[in-house]
Amino acid sequence: MDVTGKVAVVTGAGRGIGHGIAMKLAQNGAHVVVADIVEENAREIAREVESTGKTSMACFLDVTDRQSVESMGESVINQFGQIDILVNNAGVIGAAGWEKRETASEADWDITFLVNVKGIGTVTDTISPHMKERRYGKIVNIASVAARKGTATSTPYGASKAGVINFTQSTALELAPFNINVNAVCPGLLWTDMWERIAVRFRSKDDYPDELTPREVFDRFVKARTPLGREQTPEDIGNATVFLASDAAENITGQALNICGGYMMN
Template structure:
């Protein structure tokens, strides 16, 4: 898979899974726009991308703001060229301070849906005209195995990721006639800053995890619930993104692929 001369946009591309995706696409030759609200981390990742592929840019983007998303699309075209690959990775697990509570609030639901679902729709809408005019492109949305099955500790997050899977299918149907594929990835258990917060909630809500640190909760879940008994990594997800945007996946659309070591086999 060689992406030389192609342009990718990665939302939430400054850290974690987004950073791994940006570096993977750069390693295959793509120019990468890093879209994030964390300007310092975004600039750092863009510098790493430039060392690999030579071309990268940063646009500070709040995906919940449609005007900001339109600005991202314009800036991408002006600095790197029309988009070929759009990776909707930006996401949150709840409103500020949610990890310290034992239940979800209305604000958790609002902010999580605003970023994870409406934000994804905003970004896709902003780039739609670039892709449809060129009659081609790849869109990859980051969902989660939490979207496959509800979580009592994270109902707002699980519901938002289920909505991402449905949004992926709807968008795939809409854009198929323009030769644009739209797929989703459902990562399994990855040790990230977000999971440190998730681990606290699991420990609060499940007596089996009582007294465990977030990392101990995580390791226990990996050992007990993943058939392959190993955690997933941002690089695992990045490899799957690279496949979905490649010519090898040109006839795959509307799918949600689990990258979870066998956690869910459906």
């Protein structure tokens, strides 16, 4: 799990799972670029990364805007001269107000596919040429257990995350001749801003009466579905990501690894 001296870019690292991934990469020796659409959050996490003794850089990034992605790539190359690791973590579950809608709106479909699928493509297309030049790179895409099987959580979200796994496989084939590994991690159930929105949507439905707080809805969901009986943490996802981003995983490519306490077993 050694990534000493490697330069890593983590998208959506301003909070939640991306924050955990950025910290684990730094704790295992990498310099970390914290890229997020909320620049203030990115700056805060970059300061936390620097407290580990590693170099960090905060970057504004909107993965849906090619110009923003290219400008982030240029800034990283200017500052570090190389990119060894890319973690495509930025993701959304729906547009504003999604948690109050019974069925997905057109805006939910659009933003989910723009960020979760096309966004990963744009960032990968921008960063991979630098990796190809050096014939070295590790790309880790954050998918979801929702990619494995249809769920009632969000139809566009599940479909977009299934797309992330297919994208991972195709990109792994495309980039294998350049010694670039491309894998996915499928997180299970984590109490982040994203899951708080899901819990709000579930409340008042069958198993989840109104009196429950969003956190209680989440706890009930975890207990009912997870053989190990506990939620996952951003650090769990960070550990799996660091492994796939390290040379210990040099013979692994095109795979998707569930980190979900046994919730999904495929």
